[in-house]
Amino acid sequence: MSLKSMVTGLTAAVAISLSFGVNAADTSSWSKDTVSGETDQAMHLEPDLENGRDIFEVCSACHMPEGWGMTDGTFPQLAGQHRPVLIKQLADIRALNRDNPTMYPFALPESIGDEQALADVTAYIEKLPMNPENGKGEWAEGTPEFEQGKKLYADNCVRCHGDHGEGNKEKFYPRIEGQHYAYMLRQFEWIRDGKRRNANPDMVDQIKNFTDKDMKMVINYVSRVLVDKKDLAPSANWTNPDFD
Amino acid sequence: MSKIRRLAVVMSAVAALMTGATAAAADGAALFKAKTCWSCHGKDAKTPLMPFYPSLAGQNAEYMFNQMKDIKSGARSNGNTAAMKGVMGLVNEEEMRVIADWLATLQ
Structure with a gap:
């Protein structure tokens, strides 16, 4: 293993362990984070849907090939979600601004690629049709x-x-x-x-x-x-x- | 009971056991995918996503079963368990057993 990949690995290992313990609320920089460099960059790139499909294969192992996640809520439905939302969440997760130890390593540039990858995969996901039978709460209309x-x-x-x-x-x-x-x-x-x-x-x-x-x-x-x-x-x- | 009937009973019991074993292997492989274990541990259970995630193929079944159980319950919460705990709601103990037994048979 090269020194670089060892360093990357160690950094990620520490991040995964740390991200579990962090729970302090720090929402003071919402507007700054909303336009964080990577989010902003990805928003302005021309998406390549073909490449988006290829990247989505990584995501599909948990979010399913349809992008529907799981109705029990373990994984969210991504299909049909607004592209800026998807870009921001991906950028936030890999910047460790949203704790998600399960997804974190998948979101890393080593796994899915740079800002262009964010632009591509989110364009693909946004166009997927949604699950007509999403997981629902227990109370029917009228209760x-x-x-x-x-x-x-x-x-x-x-x-x-x-x-x-x-x-x-x-x-x-x-x-x-x-x-x-x-x-x-x-x-x-x-x-x-x-x-x-x-x-x-x-x-x-x-x-x-x-x-x-x-x-x-x-x-x-x-x-x-x-x-x-x-x-x-x-x-x-x-x-x-x-x-x- | 006649000899023939006894033989038939034994034969069908053996057949049932064999089918059972095959079904368990198929179930193990299917569960490994359906419960998203393979996303992190690799489709072959020995090509993990991160170099510090464990290779599972051929690992001891009892050990794996205990790790799954303890990560799910929170009894074990160190290291990379945070990455796995969130998906353990998908797996019950019976399924953990099938997955662990199947993984142990892999090379």
């Missing part, structure tokens, strides 16, 4: 918990995430409609409790008084928002023809 979640959404979330959870591409606000319930619940909790360090401070502030029940109700509602059919795969049995 008091569903209705309360709907109200919480209208009062707290709609301004940034939009009427139906479509997010905002220009502002790096993620699309949350169609996302798996358990994944969103975990991220929401980590954002509320300061564990997700790259969270938007406005959101941290907005949800700071949410109880665990509030959190479940609002995420249940979001997980049940109907996604526009044109963005969905024809069925949950659809397989990505780019991968055999």
